[in-house]
């Protein structure tokens with residue numbers, strides 16, 4: 461482990477407490493679901509991050525921050541890229557993801573990595589870092605402006621943020637087809653009308669380039685670029701698994717979970733509809749559907 465000892469979290473009392481329902485969701489029900497489908501999630505999301513890593517060319521010796529690091533596989537991959545003279549620090553609001561990340565690093569024998577529980581919207585992130593990176597880790601913030609400002613302040617002058625986020629849902633049939641199917645059958649319960657924990661703004665909250673570039677400019681970033689990257693993602697080794705995946709994760713999984721007993725009653729219809737919809741993505745090597753992401757880069761002024 462390199463670098464200075466990390467400071468503890470410092471919470472701004474004006475911001476939501478770290479006990480927010482979104483953080484609770486990531487530490488409980490969403491963590492459990494991600495674990496169940498970890499093999500699909502990590503493989504699928506890596507199809508985007510591997511291309512992003514090739515394009516970023518992180519130099520040996522660089523210090524990197526991995527935002528919303530999940531299981532820590534990207535943090536370990538980044539640490540390998542910057543070598544023993546560099547360091548990658550993974551932060552996530554969910555303690556259970558951080559425990560899983562530490563296990564990932566231990567299994568990989570990675571020494572130049574460190575993981576900390578941090579709410580990126582309000583906690584001190586350490587640094588300064590030469591680069592910040594997020595693979596689908598920035599779309600669930602209640603306060604994205606506060607989060608982007610906090611990330612920028614943790615960068616060196618000239619430091620660069622790269623975030624991978626989903627483009628619009630219509631270009632992401634890997635989750636949107638299931639969402640369409642489920643909303644046609646199950647009544648949607650909005651976040652305002654439930655006491656259940658939920659995932660926050662959701663996976664498509666950063667899909668609009670105008671909104672996101674305004675957010676980044678307001679947070680003090682410059683040289684903002686959007687690059688589109690499309691690829692197919694495996695959503696199940698067979699159709700049964702693809703249906704289970706759709707009913708657990710993504711917008712369809714959230715709609716079903718928040719609908720509670722009503723979703724349970726409608727379950728046979730939902731399964732039949734999902735089987736029919738997802739069958740068109742069946743291939744000899746699994747169920748594969750198109751996905752589309754933005755690689756968004758932004759620089760902290762020098």
Ligand SMILES: C[S@@+](CC[C@H](N)C(=O)[O-])C[C@H]1O[C@@H](n2cnc3c(N)ncnc32)[C@H](O)[C@@H]1O
Nearest residue numbers: 486528529530552553554579580595596597600
């Ligand atoms: C879709 S997962 C992506 C995880 C990982 N980056 C990956 O690609 O596998 C989103 C992650 O962001 C984390 N997250 C959500 N809100 C956060 C916050 N305010 N601060 C830090 N992490 C957050 C969640 O706990 C979760 O691990």
